[in-house]
Amino acid sequence: MLHLFLICLVVGVAAGMLAGALGLGGGVVIVPALIFLFHGLDFPPDLVAKMAVATSLSTIIVTSISAVRTHHRAGYVRWPVVWRLAAGIVLGAFAGAFIADWMKGALLTRLFGIFAMLVALQMLLVGRRQVDERAPERVPGAMGLGLAGLFIGTGSALFGIGGGSLTVPFLTWCRLKMQQAVAISAACGLPIALSGTVAFAVAGWHQHNLPDGALGYVYLPATAGIVLTSFPMARVSARLSHRLPSATLKKVFALVLFILGLKLALG
Template sequence: MAVLELFLICLGVGVGAGLLAGALGLGGGVVIVPALIFLFRGLGFPDDLVAKMAVATSLSTIIVTSISAVRAHHKAGFVRWPVAVRLGVGIVLGAFAGAFIADAMKGELLTRLFGLFAMLIAVQMLLVGRKALDESLPQRVPGTPGLALAGVLIGTGSSIFGIGGGSLTVPFLSWCRLKMQEAVAISSACGLPIAVAGTLGFAVAGWNEQHLPEGALGYVFLPASVGIVLTSFPFARLSARLSHRLPSATLKKVFALVLFVLGLKLAFG
């Protein structure tokens, strides 16, 4: 496949990721990773490298898109920075380590694990609604050691699956009884260190890999990363502005079904 053709396909992947992220509040990694797995397979990349490169490339795109989200939530005043920082310390360690854990896995195992993860996210989207917070209950935010440990677990899982961490961070912060606006805002703030540390980890872990294609920085495939970022960022902003006009509930169900089928295919071939 010519470089131009690859670049155009990745522009399309970015459009899809951006539209779904803006309309449904999804992290782009849930869209980008499976798309890249199928694309990299089609390009004939070595089987053991496909999932690792898809995850690493997905994380690299989140660096750019998360900056805008953090700015927006900070401007709205919903980011509780003391909580975000204490989580972030563990997240950086976990995300960096997660890249090496993923590197140690067989590519087929990593693909299957992502498939199972995608199926779980799809089921959650279909069945789980957001419950209203009972504000009469006290918050139960752990101290610094507890938040750092949670950050390590969130960062590790997010790095392995190539996501910004929202599907892990938001449920944890909801369990801590934070308001949903605060949980989402803190999750967005934590997405940046996940993406940066995870991308660096995958770049280092794959640095001496002998069978990487031209254009790869470790496991990060730069041509795909640039193409996705160029469209995902502006289309996410556009979709967010139009989201009140879109049938979000219906779109969410349709996407969840598609994601479940993709996850099924990745997990069980």
């Protein structure tokens, strides 16, 4: 247990630094790290991916609170849009968790590997999209935002992420300013993480071969270790980000993420 906790402290440092320096969600770092770690600790193979995804979501609860406060103080969070998205997100996150519970662990691992490769390719090939501020916004109504939230929540819970890689592209398509898109995405990360964590805890409650320290599929020792370091490191690296070669770091991380995703996808 102590060995695992120390490794999770290191994972938290890496996740926090990449989140602060590159603006990446921690889930894309935490999930593959936990998959390899849990396999190394001989956790039941069919539970490894589910526990990695669930534990990743539980860590996002803490980190998203800080992000929401920062964006809210800057005045970039458009709360009416958040609430309408959140209505679908909560339902989607519960659906994603129970879909993951239904899946075989190997299938979920391969799907995450494919998702990681797509994120890596996006980082390598797609530049940051500039929104034409002269063009009118095309934000859907309550029903459209609710349906979008349902899709975002399902995908985010399925892959253990805060939803930024899904929410930001959608909001930029709606022609919102990038600062607003990122802020709304950060605010949506909290209901994704809360709903997904609760759903995974409930979905895994019936499992009888979980390791000690697990709450359903959420492995609490790993949550504690990651949060202890990811939260402060994200703040520190964000302050230092202007001194770091972010473009180079982004390309290196994208290549590493693609290789990890390929390994997970191939099994």
